[in-house]
Amino acid sequence: MASYYEKTSAATIREVVDRFYAAVLDDPDLKPYFDGVDLARLKRHMVTLLCSVLGGPEVYEGLDLADAHQDMGITGEHYEKVGGLLVTALREHGADEEVVQHVITVLGQVRGAIVRQPSEAAG
């Protein structure tokens, strides 16, 4: 059976990630989070993360997701927005629906590492 990765291809994933961050930066609520961020590095890490999530050989070498997002105070609402933009970018690039569903599952799994409500920040 073809892996999710084989159904998608690394080239498509790079395009998806480009489109995804363009959409994120186009959103006035989300843009401020990315002020001063090295976008080339961010995109590179997102591409390798997505490739490995889909079963590709790429090794994710970025920070642990909880560490990468720990002081940002990301709300659930902003998380849903970013997740939605990623799913939209995948669909726009013709990703197989099975691939999209797998990404949605993983987004549910990593949510707890990324969302930090103000009330949780103290602990």
Ligand code: HEM
């Ligand atoms: C939806 C799931 C998300 C995934 C899978 C994800 C993934 C990543 C990855 C792989 C990095 C790079 C870490 C590194 O370079 O070591 C990163 C960094 C970052 N993420 Fe996320 N992220 C998600 C959601 C969000 C949300 C909701 C926000 C803000 C609204 C956000 C804001 C950022 C910012 C600002 C950085 C750059 C940190 C820096 O380089 O200083 N992320 N994310």
